[in-house]
Amino acid sequence: MKVEGTSKDLAPLVRDDVHRIACEAVRNAFRHAHASRIEVEIHYDRRQLRLRVVDNGKGIDQSVAGEGGRPGHFGLPGMQERAKLVGGKLALLSRRDSGTEVELTIPAAVAYTKSPVTAKAMSPGKGT
Numbered sequence: 001m002k003v004e005g006t007s008k009d010l011a012p013l014v015r016d017d018v019h020r021i022a023c024e025a026v027r028n029a030f031r032h033a034h035a036s037r038i039e040v041e042i043h044y045d046r047r048q049l050r051l052r053v054v055d056n057g058k059g060i061d062q063s064v065a066g067e068g069g070r071p072g073h074f075g076l077p078g079m080q081e082r083a084k085l086v087g088g089k090l091a092l093l094s095r096r097d098s099g100t101e102v103e104l105t106i107p108a109a110v111a112y113t114k115s116p117v118t119a120k121a122m123s124p125g126k127g128t
Contacts, residue, residue, distance in 0.1 A: 005044030009113045014106060017082040018051055021090070024075050025053035025102040033057020033100060049111035051104040060094040079104075086110060 010018065022040060029035040035057030043050040076092070079102070083090035088106035 002039065002041045003044075004041065008044050008049075008111075010049070010111055011113050014049075014086045014111050017086045018049070018104065018106070018111075021079050021082050021102075021104055022051055022053060024079050028075055029053065029055035029057055029100065033059065035099065045108070047108050049104075049106045049108065051102075053102045054099065056099045059096045059098050060092070060100055 026038055026040065029038045033055050035055035037056045039052070039054045041050075041052040041054075043052075080090050083104055083106075086106055087110040088104055091103045091105075092100065093103075094100035
């Protein structure tokens with residue numbers, strides 16, 4: 001696990017969906033990829049929040065990745081849907097026998113909560 005940047009509070013719905021995406025990516029690495037090494041990175045940047053989950057497992061067949069998952073399995077489509085719901089983008093990079101990288105990026109304006117002081121100062125009719 002690696003955290004880069006200064007930790008920021010996430011909007012509650014964003015926090016929940018980021019957590020679920022991360023859990024699904026790690027679960028897939030264990031369950032399907034049989035990875036022996038999994039790295040999770042969270043990067044708090046001024047412009048975006050970035051989550052990366054990288055494993056050294058067996059990878060995902062390109063036809064499965066291109067179709068957005070296997071029939072009857074909802075992990076990859078669910079991750080894509082959650083990313084869209086919070087205004088983010090989910091990228092999946094994988095090759096057979098070369099592991100998988102899942103990267104979620106969410107713009108800072110959507111991901112991070114506004115501080116109470118900033119929100120109050122920016123409200124119409126307040127602070128003047």
